[in-house]
Amino acid sequence: MNGDEERLARAALTRIGEPGDELVGRWLTEYGPVETVQALGGEQPLEGASQERWAGLRLRARGARPEADLAAIGALGGRFVCPGDREWPCQLDDLGDTRPIGLWVRGRPSLRFWALRSVAVVGARACTDYGAHLASVLGAGLAERGWTVVSGAAYGVDGAAHRGALAVDGATVGVLACGVDVAYPPGNRALIGRIAEQGLLAAELPPGDHPTRSRFVLRNRVIAALTRGTVVVEAQLRSGSLVTARRAAQLDRYVMGVPGPVTSGLSAGVHQLLRGEGEVVTDAAEVIELVGDIGELAPERSGPVVPRDLLHPAAVRVLEALPARAAVTVGWVAHAAGTASDIAYTRLQELRSLGFVERTGEHWKLTHPDGRHPNR
Amino acid sequence: MNGDEERLARAALTRIGEPGDELVGRWLTEYGPVETVQALGGEQPLEGASQERWAGLRLRARGARPEADLAAIGALGGRFVCPGDREWPCQLDDLGDTRPIGLWVRGRPSLRFWALRSVAVVGARACTDYGAHLASVLGAGLAERGWTVVSGAAYGVDGAAHRGALAVDGATVGVLACGVDVAYPPGNRALIGRIAEQGLLAAELPPGDHPTRSRFVLRNRVIAALTRGTVVVEAQLRSGSLVTARRAAQLDRYVMGVPGPVTSGLSAGVHQLLRGEGEVVTDAAEVIELVGDIGELAPERSGPVVPRDLLHPAAVRVLEALPARAAVTVGWVAHAAGTASDIAYTRLQELRSLGFVERTGEHWKLTHPDGRHPNR
Numbered sequence: 001m002n003g004d005e006e007r008l009a010r011a012a013l014t015r016i017g018e019p020g021d022e023l024v025g026r027w028l029t030e031y032g033p034v035e036t037v038q039a040l041g042g043e044q045p046l047e048g049a050s051q052e053r054w055a056g057l058r059l060r061a062r063g064a065r066p067e068a069d070l071a072a073i074g075a076l077g078g079r080f081v082c083p084g085d086r087e088w089p090c091q092l093d094d095l096g097d098t099r100p101i102g103l104w105v106r107g108r109p110s111l112r113f114w115a116l117r118s119v120a121v122v123g124a125r126a127c128t129d130y131g132a133h134l135a136s137v138l139g140a141g142l143a144e145r146g147w148t149v150v151s152g153a154a155y156g157v158d159g160a161a162h163r164g165a166l167a168v169d170g171a172t173v174g175v176l177a178c179g180v181d182v183a184y185p186p187g188n189r190a191l192i193g194r195i196a197e198q199g200l201l202a203a204e205l206p207p208g209d210h211p212t213r214s215r216f217v218l219r220n221r222v223i224a225a226l227t228r229g230t231v232v233v234e235a236q237l238r239s240g241s242l243v244t245a246r247r248a249a250q251l252d253r254y255v256m257g258v259p260g261p262v263t264s265g266l267s268a269g270v271h272q273l274l275r276g277e278g279e280v281v282t283d284a285a286e287v288i289e290l291v292g293d294i295g296e297l298a299p300e301r302s303g304p305v306v307p308r309d310l311l312h313p314a315a316v317r318v319l320e321a322l323p324a325r326a327a328v329t330v331g332w333v334a335h336a337a338g339t340a341s342d343i344a345y346t347r348l349q350e351l352r353s354l355g356f357v358e359r360t361g362e363h364w365k366l367t368h369p370d371g372r373h374p375n376r
Numbered sequence: 377m378n379g380d381e382e383r384l385a386r387a388a389l390t391r392i393g394e395p396g397d398e399l400v401g402r403w404l405t406e407y408g409p410v411e412t413v414q415a416l417g418g419e420q421p422l423e424g425a426s427q428e429r430w431a432g433l434r435l436r437a438r439g440a441r442p443e444a445d446l447a448a449i450g451a452l453g454g455r456f457v458c459p460g461d462r463e464w465p466c467q468l469d470d471l472g473d474t475r476p477i478g479l480w481v482r483g484r485p486s487l488r489f490w491a492l493r494s495v496a497v498v499g500a501r502a503c504t505d506y507g508a509h510l511a512s513v514l515g516a517g518l519a520e521r522g523w524t525v526v527s528g529a530a531y532g533v534d535g536a537a538h539r540g541a542l543a544v545d546g547a548t549v550g551v552l553a554c555g556v557d558v559a560y561p562p563g564n565r566a567l568i569g570r571i572a573e574q575g576l577l578a579a580e581l582p583p584g585d586h587p588t589r590s591r592f593v594l595r596n597r598v599i600a601a602l603t604r605g606t607v608v609v610e611a612q613l614r615s616g617s618l619v620t621a622r623r624a625a626q627l628d629r630y631v632m633g634v635p636g637p638v639t640s641g642l643s644a645g646v647h648q649l650l651r652g653e654g655e656v657v658t659d660a661a662e663v664i665e666l667v668g669d670i671g672e673l674a675p676e677r678s679g680p681v682v683p684r685d686l687l688h689p690a691a692v693r694v695l696e697a698l699p700a701r702a703a704v705t706v707g708w709v710a711h712a713a714g715t716a717s718d719i720a721y722t723r724l725q726e727l728r729s730l731g732f733v734e735r736t737g738e739h740w741k742l743t744h745p746d747g748r749h750p751n752r
Contacts, residue, residue: 130637259635259647261506262658271635271658280650282638 009033010082010102011066011206016040016057017101019177019204020218023048024057025097033101037061069104072207076181076196078106089115094251095225100204103222106180107200108346110312114171114200117353118148119287120223120248122241123157123233124266131157131234131266134258136164138231141284143170146352146359150175150227152219153192153201155185157233157241162195171349172199175226177211177219179203184211220244228291229254231281235269242269249277254291256281311354314339318347319356319366327363385409386458386478387442387582392416392433393477395553395580396594399424400433401473409477413437445480448583452557452572454482465491470627471601476580479598482556483576484722486688490547490576493729494524495663496599496624498617499533499609500642507533507610507642510634512540514607517660519546522728522735526551526603528595529568529577531561533609533617538571547725548575551602553587553595555579560587596620604667605630607657611645618645625653630667632657687730690715694723695732695742703739 010033017024027036027046039046040061045054073080081087082102089112092099105111119142123131135157139149143165151158153174165172172195176184180201183189195201204222205215220240224230224247232255235241249255257278260267274280281287308316321336322328328336334344348364351357358367386409393400403412403422415422416437421430449456457463458478465488468475481487495518499507511533515525519541527534529550541548548571552560556577559565571577580598581591596616600606600623608631611617625631633654636643650656657663684692697712698704704712710720724740727733734743 130639134638258638259643259650259656261637262510262634263506267635268658271656274635274650274656275658275662280635280647280656282644282647282651286651 006033007080007082007102008066008070009037011069011080012037012061012064013101014104014204014206015064015066015069015209016060018218019100019215020095020098020221022097023053024101025099028101029097069206069208072181073104073106076106076207077108078104078180078201081105081111081202087112089226091115092222092225095221098221100222103202103204104180104206105200105202106196107198108343109171109200109350110315111173111200111202113311113350113354114148114173115150115226117146117355118150118171118173118227119291120150120227120230120244121157121161121233122151122220122223122230122235122244123161124235124239124241125154125156125158126266127156127160127234128264128266130260130264132160135160135233136167138233138258138284138287139164139172140168140170142287143172144168145284145288146355147171147284147288148173148353150223152177152216152223153184153188153195155187159188159191161233162191162199166194166198169198169345169349171353173226174199174201175219175223176201176203177205177215179205179207179209181207182210216240217243221247224248224253225251227253229256229287231256231258231287232270232273232278233258234260234264234266235273236265237269237272239269242273245273245278254279256287256290258282312347312350314343315347315350318344319351322357322364322366324366327360327365329362330364333364382409383456383458383478384442384446385413387445387456388413388437388440389477390480390580390582391440391442391445391585392436394594395476395591396471396474396597398473399429400477401475404477405473445582445584448557449480449482452482452583454480454556454577457481457487457578463488465602467491468598468601471597474594474597476598479578479580480556480582481576481578482572483574484719485547485576485726487549487576487578489687489726489730490524490549491526491602493522493731494526494547494549494603495667496526496603496606496620497533497537497609498527498596498599498606498611498620499537500611500615500617501530501532501534502642503532503536503610504640504642506636506640508536511536511609512543514609514634514660514663515540515548516544516546518663519548520544521660521664522731523547523660523664524549524729526599528553528592528599529560529564529571531563535564535567537609538567538575542567542570542574545574545721545725547729549602550575550577551595551599552577552579553581553591555581555583555585557583558586592616593619597623600624600629601627603629605632605663607632607634607663608646608649608654609634610636610640610642611649612641613645613648615645618649621649621654630655632663632666634658688723688726690719691723691726694720695727698733698740698742700742703736703741705738706740709740 139161148171149165150173151161174195180203230248232241245255255278257270257274317337334341515537524547525541526549527537550571556579606624608617621631631654633646633650693713710717
């Protein structure tokens with residue numbers, strides 16, 4: 001993939017351009033990141049930028065310290081994932097010129113693999129008990145079935161969905177509208193910390209950057225594009241969750257809504273969606289029934305979605321450590337693979353989300369004992 | 377239309393064959409009602425009937441007293457409406473061999489005209505307060521907009537829908553699974569009486585006949601066929617209301633459902649429907665938006681659906697009594713048309729449901745003052 005120079009340029013550009021800036025996106029396509037950053041150091045504006053626009057971008061370019069940002073993400077145990085990288089989720093390319101410049105990622109699992117079988121669960125911040133209950137049940141149900149729950153780590157529905165997934169030791173990704181080291185909203189600090197440890201945090205903004213109103217809105221397009229479908233749990237008319245859902249529809253992802261009482265204003269937005277592009281879902285099984293057969297991306301319900309040779313080496317070691325037919329504990333796997341339990345656990349989760357292994361309670365086993373490394 | 381002999385034969389057959397009996401339906405098509413009844417007086421079975429079947433039908437034929445039934449319906453101020461009659465709702469012909477033999481009708485308005493702009497509102501007998509509230513709001517909302525609310529006069533959602541329509545002096549039709557003089561369920565006696573006075577009762581069963589389990593199920597096909605669409609308010613999985621809704625879908629009517637909490641078993645059937653053929657509706661306006669433009673049957677939203685020369689003479693007198701531009705009271709119209717207030721009121725309702733007149737509070741006026749008798 002990209003050389004260090006290109007990665008550095010992209011890192012700088014995440015601090016220079018706002019998320020989803022189409023003009024910067026076009027320059028990236030036309031000139032590449034290195035040339036774009038170089039141009040921003042000069043006087044001659046690139047095509048399409050007004051004088052003021054160019055001045056603003058140059059000002060930001062002067063303040064960019066990409067080496068420091070890359071060092072900061074490294075210190076957090078994270079990384080900066082760029083288009084073309086092994087971990088880059090290619091479905092984000094559907095965003096065209098508004099494709100993220102790169103994603104700052106925290107957490108052990110592979111964003112690319114986790115996102116392959118993922119569903120967004122979004123909704124109102126000021127949700128009702130009904131909405132919070134549903135979001136957590138849905139998050140848990142999706143995660144239990146080996147699906148990754150993606151949301152925005154906000155109060156209300158978002159947080160409940162993440163918590164549901166975490167409660168069953170499932171896979172969850174928080175896509176933030178700020179740096180992956182910034183706890184926003186502050187009341188979700190503990191939750192965001194848990195996601196970073198047990199799941200993944202991803203953001204277009206570099207470490208330390210803060211959210212703005214427009215960043216929240218633009219973050220939603222990443223949630224929509226990353227996942228196979230978006231489920232809206234509770235939303236008022238004209239809510240941000242509906243924006244995410246409609247974006248998902250534009251991107252040919254599934255759009256789903258959990259109905260509620262028609263007497264509740266917090267279900268009005270969902271019902272509006274259901275009268276348009278949205279499909280009614282009432283539980284995790286129904287969500288999976290829908291997103292589980294999305295044309296070309298579709299895995300067998302319990303089959304692998306990527307060939308073995310794309311797996312992380314640590315995942316391959318875990319896969320090879322599993323016995324042919326017996327179901328074993330994480331401790332057993334860790335010992336056999338010669339790795340720590342928490343790493344074995346993360347890789348087992350990843351392998352499960354990819355259809356290589358299955359879990360029953362505390363035990364893990366191969367899904368296809370006769371073909372341990374099935375390719376597509 | 378039919379001569380007296382044919383009407384008498386059909387009346388007899390409503391006591392001989394069960395509602396929706398396809399064999400009797402085929403005989404009616406092949407031999408006509410008179411010959412069918414004559415054959416049932418003889419030894420030679422008509423085509424398709426087993427020995428036992430034929431014996432059973434003959435036994436019932438011997439007990440049929442159609443003159444008495446016709447006298448009884450007359451005494452109730454009602455009538456027996458047959459295919460080919462001016463008041464016959466032709467959309468019932470979509471039922472093919474299971475088309476009702478005839479309908480016993482109580483109430484002043486024309487069943488045919490009222491059914492032209494009608495919607496079925498059905499649901500659970502043991503509904504929640506939420507379901508009852510919605511059904512009555514929906515019934516009122518539909519009726520206020522000049523639509524006829526059709527239901528089964530049962531406890532729960534059915535009754536609430538009728539009551540909602542009655543509360544705004546709107547049009548409502550109760551389709552019964554027993555004689556139109558039988559108050560079933562007994563707790564709805566007062567409601568059924570009000571429907572007979574203010575709206576219409578219709579049944580396939582002759583006066584005095586009682587409901588059975590299968591008659592309830594078969595009654596549902598009449599509700600489905602009579603209306604432009606069926607709205608299910610609350611229904612458990614495998615409920616009778618879903619049967620009505622699916623029948624409506626088979627008949628190319630609109631199928632709609634009002635969502636509710638997914639945590640409520642009484643909304644589970646509705647959500648199942650919404651995941652299949654059903655459309656989400658949350659209020660009367662949304663129902664009308666959907667059923668209001670049903671291809672060939674569609675009236676202008678405020679235009680007439682039948683030409684003036686198909687109107688009942690009493691309706692024509694009322695129409696002609698209305699002033700060109702002023703809005704007037706029922707009393708004014710009754711005086712001008714030289715008729716009783718209650719009759720004027722019924723005809724105004726009918727004219728409104730057909731798009732000839734509009735109502736604002738207590739006042740009525742022509743919809744098309746410049747073309748008082750617009751034809752299609």
